[in-house]
Amino acid sequence: MTQDAILRSLIAENLVSDPAGARGRLLKEAARLFRDKGYERTTVRDLAAAVGIQSGSLFHHFRTKEDILKAVMVETIRLNTALMQAAMDAVDAPRDKLRALIRAELESINGQTGEAMAVLVFEWRSLSEDAQAAVLELRDIYEQLWLDVLEAVKAAGYLRAEPFVVRRLLTGALSWTVTWYRPDGGLSLDGLTDQVVAMMGLAE
Amino acid sequence: MTQDAILRSLIAENLVSDPAGARGRLLKEAARLFRDKGYERTTVRDLAAAVGIQSGSLFHHFRTKEDILKAVMVETIRLNTALMQAAMDAVDAPRDKLRALIRAELESINGQTGEAMAVLVFEWRSLSEDAQAAVLELRDIYEQLWLDVLEAVKAAGYLRAEPFVVRRLLTGALSWTVTWYRPDGGLSLDGLTDQVVAMMGLAE
């Protein structure tokens, strides 16, 4: 199943907004602005201007500014969970599955959903507790994919550290790439994935 | 040289504020509040209340709110650069130096300066360009320590990935520990350091 097909399926199920529609365009611009200036410094006037409407009109689509932030986060988790599941399902061996997960997460962080993924990391404190709890539920599904694969890699004898700890170290390592990695900087995503795998001493 | 002696020396040279003094107490509380609520959501009224004065009085010590943020960052970099240099100087072999750096950075992130270190990561966008440039100058000194050691470890044959990339992946991995590591969670700082070293395939 291609990435486009996965996205279309999620749109059809109303789990993710169509990027070509009004709501989807707003979320895309919101992710960009929140990423660039921070959620708190991005005003509703900024958001409205980015999609070419007046600020009061935003409140027709979302009840509050915070609901926009939450939607950016929820939708990117849903999309990337599906993409990672698909990447992982395409291979069999535990080490290959781990490599596929690393590659897919690097792509989520440095590709189309990079801005939303950065918002997930950097704007967590601006969410209310209720919203944080809702986002964490989705996040837990995503994290379980990782833990299952890391456990399998450890059981196969390729990893000496604890899967729980490794996952969290990898979360930081991969999330931080958003601050320094440039696809046109001479290192492809596959090359970067190779570096991560090599740093872990898992290279063949 | 002990950590206390290093701190005292920096205070004497006016590179770091005395934590017992008015300015130092304010910076300590600022780091805590900025970490917990975010810089933007922390008002000058919050800061003043945290140290028991009225908000207008803050402007006697600092010209602007942003100058407080900058001082939190600048002072923690200065302190931690000195602490890491000392930790590294206490050992000889490249792998031991790398381990010492990892241990020292984990301590900076999860110990006394943890709040300020988190502010350095999460509040970068709230700094003006001038302030960012000033902070980066100090940051570059700190980063060069790491790159020198990683180059030595690679030259000794223990690392296959590129030092530049590894440093950045480690920055993320170690910085992220601020969100999940708890010293009373059954894993000591030394234990966590061992996990990082093991994840890198550098365990003995």
Add this chain to the structure above:
DNA sequence: GACAATACCAAGCAAGCGCTTGGTTTGTAA
């Protein structure tokens, strides 16, 4: 075409922000 629903506009509200200003209090040195 008529009507309802959706999307948007324009104006402005109430609350809160970083900071200034004129003053008072405290600490230090001579």
Add this chain to the structure above:
DNA sequence: TTACAAACCAAGCGCTTGCTTGGTATTGTC
């Protein structure tokens, strides 16, 4: 003790923010 500097207080300024409200315009459905 006196003079001066440093630290703080209290009040309030000008501006900005997220959001509401009454209205208009556009789209969708029958």
